[in-house]
Amino acid sequence: MSWTSGDAVALRQLFRGRVWSAAPAIVVRDDPELLALWLPPGVDLLSPVGGLFDDWTHAVRRARRRHGILRLTRPGAAHSILLFRRDDGSFHGWYVNLERQLARTAHGIDVDDHLLDVFVEADGRHRWLDEDELAEAVARGIVAAAEAEATRAEGERVLAAWPFPTGWEEWRPDPGWPLPELPPGLDVV
Numbered sequence: 001m002s003w004t005s006g007d008a009v010a011l012r013q014l015f016r017g018r019v020w021s022a023a024p025a026i027v028v029r030d031d032p033e034l035l036a037l038w039l040p041p042g043v044d045l046l047s048p049v050g051g052l053f054d055d056w057t058h059a060v061r062r063a064r065r066r067h068g069i070l071r072l073t074r075p076g077a078a079h080s081i082l083l084f085r086r087d088d089g090s091f092h093g094w095y096v097n098l099e100r101q102l103a104r105t106a107h108g109i110d111v112d113d114h115l116l117d118v119f120v121e122a123d124g125r126h127r128w129l130d131e132d133e134l135a136e137a138v139a140r141g142i143v144a145a146a147e148a149e150a151t152r153a154e155g156e157r158v159l160a161a162w163p164f165p166t167g168w169e170e171w172r173p174d175p176g177w178p179l180p181e182l183p184p185g186l187d188v189v
């Protein structure tokens with residue numbers, strides 16, 4: 001299954017084999033080198049209600065962010081790079097989401113989230129995010145210690161390779177794209 005620019009798809013983040021969240025997206029590019037998705041502002045999201053380590057449920061909520069997010073994934077890579085803007089529209093930085101791409105489905109794409117992330121500021125400073133969540137997942141036996149180490153190593157590889165800027169920092173969405181809608185029935189894998 002491949003998509004063309006302008007296709008509306010849904011992006012689901014899974015954790016522990018369950019749907020954590022889902023967002024409507026527009027395909028920017030889909031080829032053997034890159035899957036680029038645009039996550040527009042002003043859309044409805046399927047958001048978790050409850051914590052990562054509880055039996056969470058879902059609610060549909062309007063995205064609060066002012067700007068959309070461009071999400072870049074190299075097929076096979078264990079991370080995506082998300083480009084964030086500040087409210088004033090200036091470039092904020094790159095969010096390295098450590099994850100694994102799962103199968104494409106009828107609705108779009110599922111991603112297994114690896115909890116740990118890295119945020120790289122526009123000026124090049126970086127910080128690790130959610131190290132506590134990953135540590136708790138290991139302590140609870142939800143994530144194997146070796147998996148957690150592999151996730152950390154992937155983040156270290158991204159920092160060592162330093163793919164910033166990505167070349168997409170000045171990219172803007174086609175103003176003619178309609179807002180994608182959240183398809184129903186996304187809450188169950």
Ligand code: MG
Nearest residue numbers: 097098115117
């Ligand atoms: Mg993450």
